[in-house]
Amino acid sequence: MLLTLSTTMPDATDLGFLLHKHPDKAQAFEMSGGVATVVWPEATTQRCTVALMLEVDPVALVRSKGNRGSDGFALSQYVNDKPYAASSMLAVALGKVFRTAMTGRCNARPELPGQAVPLEVHIPALPSRGGVDLVARLFAPLGWAVTATPIPLDPQIPEWGDSTFVDLHLAGTARVADALTQLYVLMPVLDDRKHYWISSDEVEKLMRAGGEWLGEHPERELITRRYLGHHRVLVAGAVARLAEVDDVDPEALDNAVSDDPEKGPTPLAVQRKDAVTATLRAEGASTVVDLGCGEGALLHDLVADPAFTRVLGAEVSHRALEVAARRLNLDRTPDTVRARLELIQSSAVYRDDRLAGFDAVVLMEVIEHIDAARLPALERAVFGHARPGSVLVTTPNAEYNVRYEFLPAGQFRHRDHRFEWTRAQFAAWAQTTATAYGYDVRFVGVGDVDPEVGAPTQMAVFRRVSA
Structure with a gap:
């Protein structure tokens, strides 16, 4: 050879x-x-x-x-x-x-x-x-x-x-x-x-070797399957790791895993969606804006739950909205369900009257994609102008990055991230914003909590306390 x-x-x-x-x-x-x-x-x-x-x-x-x-x-x-x-x-x-x-x-x-x-x-x-x-x-x-x-x-x-x-x-x-x-x-x-x-060690080898490029590869499903010898449990574990670190929607990787009663670990992206949905229910929200909805991962779950009577997906990328519409099968969705969902092109950093009047606004893995200098504009648009009863914000916990052995020191989890905050940095921003706009705030960890560095995702739940 x-x-x-x-x-x-x-x-x-x-x-x-x-x-x-x-x-x-x-x-x-x-x-x-x-x-x-x-x-x-x-x-x-x-x-x-x-x-x-x-x-x-x-x-x-x-x-x-x-x-x-x-x-x-x-x-x-x-x-x-x-x-x-x-x-x-x-x-x-x-x-x-x-x-x-x-x-x-x-x-x-x-x-x-x-x-x-x-x-x-x-x-x-x-x-x-x-x-x-x-x-x-x-x-x-x-x-x-x-x-x-x-x-x-x-x-x-x-x-x-x-x-x-x-x-x-x-x-x-x-x-x-x-x-x-x-x-x-x-x-x-x-x-x-x-x-x-082929043993479980192969997942670690794949993550170390492919951590920087595999999550974005259009053939990642085939690569993962073949590299791991088509072992379903190992493939499921690798899919979870890719979704966790590269902000890849695990639903986009579903074809990598055949149906099998043996289940691998739940991907962080799935845990994040579940945590957001559960928190919205706990807040009593029935009308929700998914601001920065991307290709519709959270929208899919919200529309499937009749507790949410009106769901608005807002995204700055027209292409992402087209993908969301296809993934949500809007052309084949029953009228009763379709009437509860609307997709619009909008930005998180500009005032938009269409975002006002909702019970809750969700910013799931959005703020880290915005330049830090633009965050005050987002605060004014969401907390000042749209002013929902609740705002849910999730973002990576930078402290947890050391637990990803295949993520080089100092590198962000996704190439488009402008920043990644520690828990103290996120708390400082959230508390300052809450005070400025009349909200209180609490914090929730999403994913397995490490006793030293916390959970991989951190979520702030804002609740409006003044008119």
């Missing part, structure tokens, strides 16, 4: 610092069932290439602890493509040989790991159970220019057609750590077979 990574960065030999390997040395690493070797076919200041070669001993692999065996013909454990084609075995070698590089650390040159540099990746034989199309669907959304050439079953007999293998070339500008983690995850995903037993 062979994988090469090349760069033409300003001093291309800096690739050695990034990979923690010296370009003048060939190094060998013992693996379960084989030997991984790192060599440098070229190493000049203009262009540098590192090659990772994995030589597999099929007999040693069969005898190794944890081998999954085979459901094929009797000799399939000895006669197969494992010694020749990139698979989970090459991914494991990649993770072992370049472990430090994948974390984005370089003590000798700390400025290098954060730089996006021109990169080329070549994998001469990569199994793709989905063909060339699937290769493009997985790598192109990550910014790679993809050239995947099908490998014929037999070049001498073209009528046999193509095999399931491709010759893959990738070109793009990316951080080396990102390129390595993407290859680490996507090679076994394309193969859709792992050579070792």
Whole structure:
């Protein structure tokens, strides 16, 4: 098995610092069932290439602890493509040989790991159970220019057609750590077979490697399913983690989990919706504005509950409203239900008479997407002008971020967040706002409460106390 990574960065030999390997040395690493070797076919200041070669001993692999065996013909454990084609075995070698590089650390040159540099990746034989199309669907959304050439079953007999293998070339500008983690995850995903037993540890591996990009990938459902070997409980756990950290609506990930009586942990996004809905009932609200409703996740729950007689979804994005309308099936919704729901385009930072006169306004995971300098405008529009009986505001608890091992220190949970507050910062803002506009406020933690850092989501419940 062979994988090469090349760069033409300003001093291309800096690739050695990034990979923690010296370009003048060939190094060998013992693996379960084989030997991984790192060599440098070229190493000049203009262009540098590192090659990772994995030589597999099929007999040693069969005898190794944890081998999954085979459901094929009797000799399939000895006669197969494992010694020749990139698979989970090459991914494991990649993770072992370049472990430090994948974390984005370089003590000798700390400025290098954060730089996006021109990169080329070549994998001469990569199994793709989905063909060339699937290769493009997985790598192109990550910014790679993809050239995947099908490998014929037999070049001498073209009528046999193509095999399931491709010759893959990738070109793009990316951080080396990102390129390595993407290859680490996507090679076994394309193969859709792992050579070792898949346990709960695989969820942690997936979160560490894909934490920065997987939640936004359009094929995240397929990636999660295949990486975790289609194990329903493990997939459910990974879906929950993705929804928790990346603000991904878990309903958008439902296709990743097959129906099964065994249930994984409840995603934080679901717990958040449930907490908001329960609090609205406790406040006695029957008319509700979901301000910043996005694609309608909370609206779905509110409309399904007859206790809410009028529901208004307001969102600044016209596209999000179109998606919400489709997801709520407004064209097929009974008139009695449809009469209770309205969608409008509006902003949380501008006065809008259509938002006035409601029992409650919900700002669920909204304020952190607004520049802090614009929050006074939101306060005036919601608490001053719309002035509902209750306002519910949820936002991430920044203190809890340390519990996400795959979230780099100092990084927000979502790329569009303008800020994330500690519990003290959120309380200070909420209490100041409540005093200024004649409300009292209480605080509720949403999600599993950690004794040291609190709950992952914090919610402020404002109740109007003056006219």
